Amino acid sequence: MAHFRHLISIDDLSRADILYILDRAEEYEEIAMGRGMGRVLEGKLLANVFFEPSTRTRMSFEVAMKRLGGDVINMTAQEASSVAKGESLADTVRVVGKYADVIVLRHPLEGAARFAAEHSEVPVINAGDGAGQHPTQTLLDLYTIRKESSLDELKIALMGDLKYSRTVHSLIKALTLFDAEIYLVSPPSLALPEDFLEGVRGKIYTAQLDEIIEEIDVLYVTRIQKERFPDEEEYKKVAGSYKVTAETLRKANRSLIIMHPLPRVDEIDVSVDRTRHAKYFQQTFYGVPVRMAILSEVML
Numbered sequence: 254m255a256h257f258r259h260l261i262s263i264d265d266l267s268r269a270d271i272l273y274i275l276d277r278a279e280e281y282e283e284i285a286m287g288r289g290m291g292r293v294l295e296g297k298l299l300a301n302v303f304f305e306p307s308t309r310t311r312m313s314f315e316v317a318m319k320r321l322g323g324d325v326i327n328m329t330a331q332e333a334s335s336v337a338k339g340e341s342l343a344d345t346v347r348v349v350g351k352y353a354d355v356i357v358l359r360h361p362l363e364g365a366a367r368f369a370a371e372h373s374e375v376p377v378i379n380a381g382d383g384a385g386q387h388p389t390q391t392l393l394d395l396y397t398i399r400k401e402s403s404l405d406e407l408k409i410a411l412m413g414d415l416k417y418s419r420t421v422h423s424l425i426k427a428l429t430l431f432d433a434e435i436y437l438v439s440p441p442s443l444a445l446p447e448d449f450l451e452g453v454r455g456k457i458y459t460a461q462l463d464e465i466i467e468e469i470d471v472l473y474v475t476r477i478q479k480e481r482f483p484d485e486e487e488y489k490k491v492a493g494s495y496k497v498t499a500e501t502l503r504k505a506n507r508s509l510i511i512m513h514p515l516p517r518v519d520e521i522d523v524s525v526d527r528t529r530h531a532k533y534f535q536q537t538f539y540g541v542p543v544r545m546a547i548l549s550e551v552m553l
């Protein structure tokens with residue numbers, strides 16, 4: 254059951270592995286809320302190596318580590334590290350692995366985390382590799398669904414930038430393990446790339462939100478990933494092309510939950526924040542117990 258050395262892709266985990274992590278996260282929830290301190294990671298050191306911006310992933314790993322008795326070192330700005338002098342990713346992880354017991358890596362290039370793991374003496378956790386994967390986000394997304402809705406007979410709509418959003422890419426693969434009904438809702442130019450669905454088995458349909466809003470249990474919204482567009486003009490063509498408002502939800506199921514990996518730009522109106530459906534800030538909190546469970550797996 255579980256016990257993996259690196260966490261690079263959600264494809265590396267079975268359904269049983271995922272459920273095991275979610276169960277462990279449940280056990281850590283009280284400590285994640287600051288009710289008591291854990292000690293299981295005492296003496297361990299995590300290195301955050303981020304080549305792209307982050308608020309939630311970086312900080313929740315830090316909180317998870319510290320609340321379990323461990324400590325954290327950060328390498329955030331490329332300009333302030335020897336990467337600016339031309340040090341390779343392979344050498345960077347070799348060196349950081351001499352200081353820390355685990356490396357949490359975010360990098361703009363798809364495949365960077367797998368490459369880093371091949372050169373690292375310590376476990377590497379993928380905190381997002383370009384438009385590739387974001388497996389720890391997927392685990393906290395599944396945890397949120399299990400806590401706030403249900404993973405059984407789930408009907409979920411994935412809305413927004415399905416082309417570049419790594420959170421969606423990871424989540425779809427995991428959802429197929431749970432036999433979910435998945436609706437893809439996006440502007441045509443941001444549709445999920447067809448080759449992505451090769452080898453992905455499941456009930457996956459394209460839809461318009463108003464056709465399915467009464468049916469779905471979860472609406473998972475993503476922002477347009479501006480930083481992944483090859484040029485600004487292409488981005489401008491779709492910017493602001495979709496938005497969820499309180500009015501959009503008028504016909505929604507009472508139990509519908511709305512999730513978003515955040516940050517949001519303008520795709521969920523603030524009027525939604527006050528509704529019973531909004532779970533995206535709670536989702537952010539769930540990152541802490543889930544990352545506690547992941548850290549325990551790779552280091553203990």
Ligand code: CP
Binds near residue numbers: 309310311390
């Ligand atoms: N959800 C997420 O990855 O957020 P950050 O970019 O702030 O880490």
